[in-house]
Amino acid sequence: MENVFRSRNRTKPIVYHLRDVTRDRASEGVTFRLRVPSLQITQGEKIALIGESGCGKSTLLDMLAFIAQPTDIAAFRFRPDEENDAIDVAHLWKKRQMNQLGELRKHHIGYVMQTGGLLPYLTVRENMALSRSVLELPPDDTVDSLARELGIARHLDKLPETLSVGERQRVAIGRALAHEPPIVIADEPTASVDPFAAEKIMSLFIGLAEERNITVVVASHAWRHIKRLGLRRLAHHTHRSQDGRTTETVVNG
Amino acid sequence: MRLFKTLRLASRDYTHEWQMSGCFVLALAAVLGPMLVLFGLKFGVVGGMLNQLIENPENREIRPITSGRFDMDWFGNMQRRMDVAFLVPRTRSIAATVELDSAQSGRIVRAELIPSAAGDPLLPPDLSVPDGLKEVVLSQGAAEKLKVKAGDRIDGSVSRHFEGRKEREHVELTVVDVAPPGAFGRDGVFADVRLVESFENFLDGRAVPELGWSGARQEDARTYPGFRLYAKSIYDVANLKDDLTAQGIEVRTKAGDIDLVMRMDRNLSAIYWAIAIIGLFGFSLSLGASLWANVDRKRKELSVLRLVGFRTGDIVWFPVTQAFYTGILGWVLAIVIYFGAAYAINGMLVDQLPAGQEVCILLPQHYLLALALTVGAAVVAAALAGWRSARIEPSDGLREI
Numbered sequence: 001m002e003n004v005f006r007s008r009n010r011t012k013p014i015v016y017h018l019r020d021v022t023r024d025r026a027s028e029g030v031t032f033r034l035r036v037p038s039l040q041i042t043q044g045e046k047i048a049l050i051g052e053s054g055c056g057k058s059t060l061l062d063m064l065a066f067i068a069q070p071t072d073i074a075a076f077r078f079r080p081d082e083e084n085d086a087i088d089v090a091h092l093w094k095k096r097q098m099n100q101l102g103e104l105r106k107h108h109i110g111y112v113m114q115t116g117g118l119l120p121y122l123t124v125r126e127n128m129a130l131s132r133s134v135l136e137l138p139p140d141d142t143v144d145s146l147a148r149e150l151g152i153a154r155h156l157d158k159l160p161e162t163l164s165v166g167e168r169q170r171v172a173i174g175r176a177l178a179h180e181p182p183i184v185i186a187d188e189p190t191a192s193v194d195p196f197a198a199e200k201i202m203s204l205f206i207g208l209a210e211e212r213n214i215t216v217v218v219a220s221h222a223w224r225h226i227k228r229l230g231l232r233r234l235a236h237h238t239h240r241s242q243d244g245r246t247t248e249t250v251v252n253g
Numbered sequence: 254m255r256l257f258k259t260l261r262l263a264s265r266d267y268t269h270e271w272q273m274s275g276c277f278v279l280a281l282a283a284v285l286g287p288m289l290v291l292f293g294l295k296f297g298v299v300g301g302m303l304n305q306l307i308e309n310p311e312n313r314e315i316r317p318i319t320s321g322r323f324d325m326d327w328f329g330n331m332q333r334r335m336d337v338a339f340l341v342p343r344t345r346s347i348a349a350t351v352e353l354d355s356a357q358s359g360r361i362v363r364a365e366l367i368p369s370a371a372g373d374p375l376l377p378p379d380l381s382v383p384d385g386l387k388e389v390v391l392s393q394g395a396a397e398k399l400k401v402k403a404g405d406r407i408d409g410s411v412s413r414h415f416e417g418r419k420e421r422e423h424v425e426l427t428v429v430d431v432a433p434p435g436a437f438g439r440d441g442v443f444a445d446v447r448l449v450e451s452f453e454n455f456l457d458g459r460a461v462p463e464l465g466w467s468g469a470r471q472e473d474a475r476t477y478p479g480f481r482l483y484a485k486s487i488y489d490v491a492n493l494k495d496d497l498t499a500q501g502i503e504v505r506t507k508a509g510d511i512d513l514v515m516r517m518d519r520n521l522s523a524i525y526w527a528i529a530i531i532g533l534f535g536f537s538l539s540l541g542a543s544l545w546a547n548v549d550r551k552r553k554e555l556s557v558l559r560l561v562g563f564r565t566g567d568i569v570w571f572p573v574t575q576a577f578y579t580g581i582l583g584w585v586l587a588i589v590i591y592f593g594a595a596y597a598i599n600g601m602l603v604d605q606l607p608a609g610q611e612v613c614i615l616l617p618q619h620y621l622l623a624l625a626l627t628v629g630a631a632v633v634a635a636a637l638a639g640w641r642s643a644r645i646e647p648s649d650g651l652r653e654i
Contacts, residue, residue: 062648067560069646099564106562113651117557119262121269133258134562159269175561 013082015183015215016041016064020074023059033248034059039234040253041215043082043182046206047253048231049219055238056249057219058114061187064217065111066101069093080108080182106134110176110214112186112205116168118160124171125156131179146174149208166193166201173205177212184209186218199225206231259567262558263574266551273547274579280543281583281627284536286590289623291532293595293613295525299518301610306487306514310374311507313338313484315493318503320345320478328480336489341368341446342477344453351442351452354408357400362440364395366452367481369443374483375436376443381429386448386463388429392441396431403430409442413456415468422455422466424448450475487511533626540627541634544579548572548638555642556650569639576635580628587627588620 018039025032034056041047049057062068066089070076073093079086092101105111110131118127128143147153150170152163160168169189176184189205190198202220206229209216220226223233236251267274306312323342332340343349349366367375369390371382376390381403383389389409391401401407405428412421432443451461460468484490490506497504548555555568595613602612642650 058648058652062651065560065648067646067651068648099566102559102562102564105560111560113557113560117553117560117651119266119554119557121266122262131561 012042012044013079014040015043015045015079017075017077017079017086019076020072021063021070021076022072023063023068024071025059029245031246032056032059033246034063035248035250036060037250037252039251041217043215044213045215046209046229046231047217047234048223048226049217049234049236049251050221050223050226051219051236051238051249052221055236056251058187060251061185061217061219065109065185066092066105067111078104078108080104106131108181108183110179110181110184112169112172112176112184112189114188114191116160116165116172118168118171118175120160123157123159124152124163127160127171128156128174128178131175131181135179137179142180143174143178146178146208150174150204166197169193169201170204173201173208177208177214180212181214183215183217186216188219188221191221195222198222202226203229255564255567256570259563259570260574263571264578266554266571267575267578274575274582277543277547277579278582278586281540281579281631282586282590284539285583285587285623285627286594288532288536289587289591289615289619290594290598290613291528292619293591293615294598295529296616296619297612297614299521299525300614301612310483312487312511312514313374313490314507315482315484315490315497316505317479317497318505321502322476322478323480324474324476328477331480331482334493336485336493337482338485339370339372339374339481339483341370341373341481342450343368343479343481344449345478349449349453351409351411353395353399353442354410355399355401355405357405358398360398362395362398364392364440364442366449367437367441367443368446368449370446373443376430376432377436380432383429383444383448385445386424386451387427388445389426389448390430390432390443391428392432392437392439392443393434394438395440395442396428398440401428401431403428411452411455413458415458422464424464487514537630537634540630544572544576544631544634545638547575548635548642552642552645552650555639556647559643559647560651565643568643569636572635572639572642573632576631577628580631581624583631584624584627587623591615 016039018036021036021039023034049060051057059068063070070093073090076089076093077086078089087104089101119130122130124147125143128146129139132139132142144153144156147156150173152167152170152174155163155167155171160171163171169192173186173189176186186205190201193201202225205218206216216231218226218231227233232253234251234253236249238247238249240247328340328342331337344366350363351366353362353364369376369383373382376382380390389407391399396402399407407426407428408423409426410421410423412419414420437443451464451466454461455466455468458468460466460470482493484493490511491508494504494506494508551572555571558571559565559568595611595615598613599611606612
């Protein structure tokens with residue numbers, strides 16, 4: 001076991017430990033590079049990634065959710081619970097153990113997409129219960145009580161297409177929380193709703209995560225109201241090379 | 254359990270998007286339906302025509318041109334050949350007529366005697382076989398003139414000049430059956446070889462003790478001047494003809510016609526296979542393309558499933574299930590289209606065809622073959638497309654709008 005996990009064990013365990021992780025993406029002649037020299041996220045922490053779209057926020061979140069493969073990894077360890085040893089994610093990626101990465105995600109991570117990502121053919125209740133049903137958790141009142149807390153209880157038996165965008169985002173948050181994961185990752189969960197509703201949904205989301213002692217990583221372009229919610233802001237800066245061929249974002253924290 | 258979950262989700266999606274699913278089903282049926290009609294026509298027209306030509310016994314007949322002396326040994330050897338379907342001795346043609354009379358008709362009908370036996374290619378297999386000296390099968394023309402039907406009795410008579418006197422002998426015959434119109438165009442009597450032989454014996458001045466007719470005693474071994482010979486199939490005719498020619502027996506066959514039929518069979522088959530292969534190719538391509546496009550369209554939803562923890566293998570079942578539905582429903586609709594078209598085509602041509610024959614026809618195994626091809630092609634295309642979309646990184650799929 002790595003020292004980093006031991007040394008901090010007395011305080012709070014580290015969920016994510018990344019060192020020199022990069023991901024390159026080429027698009028229309030421009031290479032976008034996201035570089036993470038060092039990143040550690042402890043259990044129960046609420047992290048905010050603030051920045052304009054296109055700077056690589058989503059890329060980092062996708063790497064943390066194991067749905068985007070880093071180009072280079074010096075170290076990438078994931079320790080969702082204290083009982084077990086840290087998992088070497090770098091090794092799983094190298095072996096392309098997609099299904100094992102999927103298992104990790106399924107058990108430990110809830111993901112809120114920018115555009116909801118609800119399945120149009122399932123009712124709100126079924127969409128929220130999807131993460132539970134994949135884990136074959138027994139049906140209980142988790143979904144109903146979550147829906148009450150999110151203020152969407154009266155929509156439970158409707159299809160997503162009949163809901164407003166804000167309501168759909170609440171359903172997406174409900175789905176990410178329904179299987180009670182230790183970690184929730186949210187990619188601009190309020191980007192497509194008006195600022196007033198955005199603030200309300202975001203504080204509802206952070207409040208629910210706080211109650212459950214969930215580690216949260218959220219990307220957003222609006223820092224003001226997130227600051228009030230007490231999130232730790234991840235420092236990052238973006239620079240473009242002189243010829244404009246490469247854009248590099250460096251995240252540290 | 255996981256598989257069942259995927260199947261359930263795929264079915265929910267399929268019914269939720271019923272308009273889109275309906276379009277895919279329609280698109281499939283629009284290609285498969287005409288294909289079925291085309292195959293129905295190929296099978297009905299060419300099959301029917303070929304059957305008519307191949308099955309027509311006239312094309313398999315081998316007739317001797319000159320008369321010879323064929324003994325029972327020769328007949329025995331020939332009958333044992335695998336390529337001989339039917340062989341009976343024939344008497345002299347001048348002796349092979351009989352005068353017929355019936356109670357129902359006032360006139361005497363002169364009819365040709367045709368030596369027959371079980372398996373006579375000119376008589377349908379369900380007809381009774383004339384057996385012995387008292388039974389005959391009449392051609393349609395003869396039966397009409399005599400106003401008799403199966404089961405009736407008629408009088409057959411022959412006359413000869415014997416020892417300076419004109420003699421006439423009668424025999425009571427039972428009409429065991431009447432041949433269909435196509436079997437023999439003139440007035441004819443199908444009879445057991447022994448009856449035909451008896452008439453010839455009588456004409457030649459010999460006695461026929463079985464019928465109580467007097468005359469000279471039969472002394473030398475019987476030989477026959479001719480035969481009725483039918484090859485097993487039209488493809489055996491040429492070989493039989495060569496063998497008989499080698500024995501010094503000159504024969505006439507329809508080898509020329511047969512060659513024509515066989516060439517036509519080959520040419521038509523080639524044409525239809527060309528159309529069929531092009532059609533099948535286009536069909537698989539259109540089916541594959543539409544299913545492929547559908548999987549591409551659903552890439553985001555499939556990525557969401559992977560995000561919540563569905564495995565790559567589970568994901569592939571999603572489009573495969575939907576392709577299976579599209580295949581089955583498209584096939585059903587195509588058959589409905591086919592039935593409509595076949596009904597119309599057959600109805601249009603009903604007057605120009607022999608009773609019971611249809612221009613557009615498919616057998617049950619053809620429907621099953623179409624089903625297997627359709628579902629097979631659909632599932633393969635969807636599995637490939639599903640596999641491809643399962644291979645891409647879920648983050649890429651999620652970001653696509």
